[in-house]
Amino acid sequence: MRLKLIVFILLSGLFGYSVYWFYISQNTDVFLEKAHEDLAAHGVTFKYSSYEVSGFPYRLVLVFQNPVFTYQNGPLSFELTAHQMEVIAQPWNFDHFIIFPEEALLRLSYTFKDQIEVTLKPATIGFSINTLGEGNYRLSAEMKEVSITSNPDLKLPAEFTDFSFHLRKKPETRAGEAGLFEPKLLELALKGNTHTQLSFQINISFRGQDIPEITYQGLTKWRVQGGTLEVDLLQITDANSSLEGSGSLTLDNELRPLGAISLAGKEWEDILAFFRANNWLDEAGATLVSEYLAILPEPDGDQRLPLALILQDGSFYLGPARLSDIKPVIQE
DSSP states (O other): OHHHHHHHHHHHHHHHHHHHHHHHHHTHHHHHHHHHHHHHHTTEEEEOSEEEEEOTTTOEEEEEESOEEEEEETTEEEEEEOSEEEEEEETTEEEEEEEEEESOEEEEEEEESEEEEEEEEEEEEEEEEEEEETTEEEEEEEEEEEEEEEESOOOOOSEEEEEEEEEEEOOOOOOGGGGGSOOEEEEEEEEEEOTTSOEEEEEEEEESSSOOOSSHHHHHHHHHTTOEEEEEEEEEEOSSOEEEEEEEEEEOTTSOEEEEEEEEESOHHHHHHHHHHTTSSOHHHHHHHHHHHHTSOOOOTTOOOOOEEEEETTEEEETTEEEEEOOOSSOO
């Protein structure tokens, strides 16, 4: 009698779950309509030519044909296109999605007088999206064998063996010493490795009262309210040298980047050689920085000689050496 009861409960549970799965699979249009609304609230549009549902019994799998994601914020735009895209979720958890686009292209562009565009073409790519409630989320992407092109030539590596980024939107609450700063709104981490032993990692966070629209009015308001871009970690390594940095940036009254990033490395000769090799510093500038460091007192113990990347008055400096002009990020 007890065995029959257990079997009945199991069969009832299996039948109920099957009905639940097929109900969800037959009503994905309702879910997709809600997804479109949520994406639109973050400035993202999502289009596709068709889709199919599968995955019974353990997963819900939506396969989209010719998907296109676009994001626009003023002059900044992002587009992801693919031949096909598989979206996987567990039927009992719609807060987490795994996404696998095929034959994907990612384009990031910024239009200011002329258009700057960077295109990434990965051999494989996977996304993970976790919704955290109240419009907050965590987005991660992992790419393999990525080819990169840019227009104009931004002197970026042509290929990465792997490239990843992690984006988290979840405002922090003010507490203790953190109350001296504006709340952290967005966190972004980028990391990549090339075939030539060059690797980089950068962790940044946006602080302010609101995430600004990239318009003259929006960025002016963000600057006046004390908004900053915190460079929590900047790390670049190649076969011969490495450097690390951290700092804080904002905008001046002409909306040009303003701030400083302090640098540290094994040997300053290696760091100067790194800047020279990437055409970020000419021979005269390297000589000027070397002479500047030579007159500074020797540091004690493990301390480093002070040197920083400085952005001020519309110019970009490495220590005393001027590297280039800085233009406003946007004009009125």
